[in-house]
Amino acid sequence: MFPVIACLSIPSFELKAAIRKRPAVAVRPAALAPEPDEDGRVGPVNAAAEAAGVQPGMRLGEALATCPALVLVEPDPAAAELAWEEIVQSLEDAGFSVEPATAGVAYFETRGVERLYGGLDAALRRALAAVGSGWDGRIGAAARRFTALAAASVARPAQVLVVRDEEASAFLSPLPLTLLPLERQRYEELEALGVRKLGQLAGLPGGAVAERLGPDGRRAWSLARGGTTAAVRGRRPPAELAETLEFPEAIGNELTLRRALGALVDTALARPERRDRFVRKVALSARLVGGGSWRRALTLREPSAEADRIRVALAPKLADLPAPVVELRLELVELTEPAGRQLELLAAGAEDRTRLREGLRQVRASTGSGSVCTVVEVAPWSRIPETRALFVPRDD
Amino acid sequence: MVAHPGNARAVRTAGRLNEPRPARVEANFDGTPWQVNHQPVVVIREEWRVLDRWWTEDPVVRRYFELVLETGENTVVFHDGAGGGWFTQRGA
Numbered sequence: 484m485f486p487v488i489a490c491l492s493i494p495s496f497e498l499k500a501a502i503r504k505r506p507a508v509a510v511r512p513a514a515l516a517p518e519p520d521e522d523g524r525v526g527p528v529n530a531a532a533e534a535a536g537v538q539p540g541m542r543l544g545e546a547l548a549t550c551p552a553l554v555l556v557e558p559d560p561a562a563a564e565l566a567w568e569e570i571v572q573s574l575e576d577a578g579f580s581v582e583p584a585t586a587g588v589a590y591f592e593t594r595g596v597e598r599l600y601g602g603l604d605a606a607l608r609r610a611l612a613a614v615g616s617g618w619d620g621r622i623g624a625a626a627r628r629f630t631a632l633a634a635a636s637v638a639r640p641a642q643v644l645v646v647r648d649e650e651a652s653a654f655l656s657p658l659p660l661t662l663l664p665l666e667r668q669r670y671e672e673l674e675a676l677g678v679r680k681l682g683q684l685a686g687l688p689g690g691a692v693a694e695r696l697g698p699d700g701r702r703a704w705s706l707a708r709g710g711t712t713a714a715v716r717g718r719r720p721p722a723e724l725a726e727t728l729e730f731p732e733a734i735g736n737e738l739t740l741r742r743a744l745g746a747l748v749d750t751a752l753a754r755p756e757r758r759d760r761f762v763r764k765v766a767l768s769a770r771l772v773g774g775g776s777w778r779r780a781l782t783l784r785e786p787s788a789e790a791d792r793i794r795v796a797l798a799p800k801l802a803d804l805p806a807p808v809v810e811l812r813l814e815l816v817e818l819t820e821p822a823g824r825q826l827e828l829l830a831a832g833a834e835d836r837t838r839l840r841e842g843l844r845q846v847r848a849s850t851g852s853g854s855v856c857t858v859v860e861v862a863p864w865s866r867i868p869e870t871r872a873l874f875v876p877r878d879d
Numbered sequence: 880m881v882a883h884p885g886n887a888r889a890v891r892t893a894g895r896l897n898e899p900r901p902a903r904v905e906a907n908f909d910g911t912p913w914q915v916n917h918q919p920v921v922v923i924r925e926e927w928r929v930l931d932r933w934w935t936e937d938p939v940v941r942r943y944f945e946l947v948l949e950t951g952e953n954t955v956v957f958h959d960g961a962g963g964g965w966f967t968q969r970g971a
Contacts, residue, residue, distance in 0.1 A: 726891070727891065728891055728892075728893055729891070729892045729893060730893055731893065731894065731895050743893070750891070856894075858896060859893070866929050866931050867929065867931055867932075867939055868897045868968055868969075868970045868971045869895045869896065869897050869898050869899060869968070869970075870895070871896070871897070871970070872895075872896040872897070873893040873894065873895060873896065874893065874894050874895075874896050875891055875893050876891050876892075877891075
């Protein structure tokens, strides 16, 4: 048996994640609305939109002229990231070591679990079942990474397509160049030269391709010939520690958001699951008023468990928020072991804090979860008393 | 509200402090209260108006009164000019 690299592909993943909670939109022609830096071109489209003639990357005006009923869906990167994390975790729970490439594409090896599931096909079927049927996932498997990706790209929904190494070049040959990670301009250049299929590109001399198209072209040429056999590097699962704060109404004021962030940092750091570990990477995401989302990740220069340090690092990101926020979420994405930083032997006021914490724990034990809250002053200048402060439940 | 006991992800819903509470208020012809929750008003200590968010679909139009009741209790009530009704509120 040849060593197998499997590739899971979920086409239009960002769109599917954005409309997952809006089933009414899923049956109508829909496309992801253009991002500001995408030159007014629509993102991924669903099957109904494709059937109506809309292509991903089409200019917005052209797409709407082609299909006036097209629904433009606001990108929801936080929902996409969360959904993708769930999928990768499902695969990991099934025993696969997963290397996520982009949202909607992941590589994994089957060698370790083939005997467990009763062969290659059964293992790949198990992986497909772990992903779930709602995503229209498909899996390609081959000895080389790019061939696996190409197989997954041409497979039908819920299909497993295995390409043996000896069949790889015949399999790749008739496939379109669009499978290659090239800039639009390069495709056009190759098409102008009459090169439209992977087989045609693979048939050219490598030196000539590099001379004409540069390093990107040379890499594309190498992929067209099957690509490398680089092994899959399974990721280290991220720490699963997140705190979310829902607001009673949309908040657009930066100072208010900074205070809410402060409360989130305090609560997240006090969670027992952190077990005195330091925070290396954090992510801040928000659900925006009107349905979209926003997310920024940050790796701290030095791992820390100090609330002030994390707050100061994250607070400037709040200025990037494009719209008022209805939910703010802090994730401690990566934690490290509590070695490498010398702490104070006994912090000032530590005894008082311990007694206070113990007292609150007793109150909570007698009155139930959510009974102890922190008051966070959010708009003390407001003339409307109920908008001046929020109370945030804490269970630490 | 904690999402799932076995999961380390938690969703907490922030609440508003000093939310207005409906009150039973009897008012004079000029709109000043003479009884709050069946307790007669002894003194009106202060009166003020709040007009805010007039640029939104939910404007705030309130007439506040700081009162001393017959029981000796200090309380703040307001009449909601936008939605109607009387409310008591702490922290005003």
